[in-house]
Amino acid sequence: MYVQIEGLDFSYEKNEPVIQGVSFSMQEGEIVAVLGSSGSGKSTLLRLLSGLEVPNEGKIMIDEKMLCNRQQFVSCEKRNVGMVFQDYALFPHMNVEKNIAFGLKGYSKDAKKKRIETMLKLVNMVEKQHAYPHELSGGQQQRIALARALAPEPSILLLDEPFSNLDADLKMRIRQELRTIMKQTQMTSIFVTHDYDDAKAIADRIVFLENGQIKYEETL
């Protein structure tokens, strides 16, 4: 299995558990939707996978690399996990090009330029290369956030409610586009949503999260 998660437990400070005994695995290139109501722990689960939070218990393994278990913990910046945030978090002081280039560590100048071009083409935003985030519409920002996360070729892509800031019309269009892009790049992805239709439109499999526990799964 490409992604293996076992017995993940987590709580903020010492309050009640937010994630309890979450286990699941994924194949390479699979797209999994995590569906759950508000406060069920979806964002928290993504934060655990990305290394932004340290679990109390449990194992995370991606692409045969042990990222977290009782003995070791690989921090976020060393995990090679791509993330698209709920409100995109595009750096407001950098233009589109700089935002995408930001994660390209160890690329030569030319390689960087090429990679940016490829990414912009992929999300169909070539003409906005020099725009600043505040000059983009919500849908455009979302696409740039996706390009930025994909650029460094992460081993897995995590998306936190990628459609929450878009109106219904735009959402329909982008949903299809997103699936196309993810399939095109064969990116293993987990995306979080509270909308069953979104999940159905994009994912290969849906995981239902309730009170921090996986209730059941549905393969589409």
Next chain:
Amino acid sequence: MRFLAVIKPRLHIFSIISIIASLLIILPLLQIVFGLFTPASDAWIHIRTHLLRGYLFNTMILIIAVAILSTSIGLFTAFVVTRFEFKGRQLLSWTLILPLAIPSYIAAYIYVDMMSYTGTFSRFFRAIFNAEHGINIMNMPGAILLFSLTLYPYVYMFSKSALEKQSASYEENARLLGAYKFRIFWRVILPLLRPALVAGTLLVVLETLNDYGVVEYLNIRVFSFAIFDAWFRLGDTAAAIRLSGVLMLVVFVIIFIERVLRGKKRYYMHVKNRPIKRVSLRGFRRVVYPGVLLLILSFGFLFPVLQLLYYARLTFFDVMNMAFVYLVINSVSIALMATLIIVFLAVMLANFGRKHDHILKRGLLKITNLGYAIPGAVIAIAVMLFFIDIDHRLYPIYRFFNPETRRLILTSSLLMLLFAYVLRFMAIGFNAIEAAYDKIGMKFTEASYSLKQTKLKTLLKVDVPLIQGGLVTAFIIVFIDVIKELPLTLILRPTNYDTLASSVYRYAREEMIQESAVPSLVIIVIASILIYWLTHRKKKVVSKDVRTN
């Protein structure tokens, strides 16, 4: 093993710097606490039975009166400037902050001079009213007026920014509900303003407690006076420590009262902000309101500065020499050093405290920021004892390198003063930077980590550009505070090391007020320029649009 796995990702060079800085700040303060348990000396028994009540009484009267008066002035000026439209409003709205550029002790020296029998004011009054005497302000009412006139800008700034943020809809709703103007002020505007008012007033009170220059010159027997008196005149450190302990108790009571008064956290208003339209002043008010503001500004800033300018002209060539140039360079460079250290550590600490993931961490940060609440007299003792202690411990090492060495190396160095500045003003820098961090939240930083950037690179390329505004604010206000600072500078500076503040003090002690004008003005000009910068700098477009929609 599990412990290591959890701790290690959090233990980073930034956190380590933060923890060390916190401990260094906490240790000297602990020294005061331990000092409280040494056996009582005769001097202490004397102080406790005969003097302590007087100190307490005077201190209470002073801070209560200053709090009331400066809050009234600050609230009134802020209200007029934000709610009414009149000629010169723009100019007044920032010049009303300028009294902050005048250290209270300089105001005291110059006002006592102006009010004395031969002083400018007295002559003026004699000419008009035929009055016989000068006006004696070397008493409690004089001190209250002086502190209020120089410290009200704290209340003014806090209230002004809160009033500007208040949405028109509250007032309109209240009016729709049939409330009268007066009622609206008491029932709607004031309660919404309370957190800002309380915060501003707290700063005024803490500054008043911190002061030594004014109360010494006017001979007002309050705590900081008492501490220095016990320490230097009676030579009884133990008694001084005990007095410090009592003063800290007073401060904690004040902070507790502040917490209660402020109520729940700030009133966050998610109402779409429709700014209130300023009302044009009509009739007699058109003259009276701006006139009162101008009067406040005149007494708080213009009169003292004009008098200083006049004296500076008389004494310029006596005072101005190479030694004076060095003095200015000394002051500016130590202030710059202290400020840069503070801003750097504040960034580290604010970064460290951004994720409140441990109670211990929160406690550590709270104590680290206690410095601003602790009066200079107390910090001076604490830091001095701390450094003497370190020197004694390091003495064998000094001896190893140089058998003829003095005992007190660090204690006689500039490091001690720098350390004290950092301890005292850390909170100011920290708060400005923390506020900036609060505004941007965690998301950009986390996005950077998820793009495989190290903590250092994230700090430099993401955090710092985004909190730039907070960095500049922190720099300006800390620098102003350091360059004005007197009690710590007086006591902890190395022998023969003078700053602008300490030279003003020395001239005043020798009744050479005219000669003190030039160094005083240098402080005031530097602080005024910084205030101008603070109020006029352009907000970068970037920070405006941090919240991408």
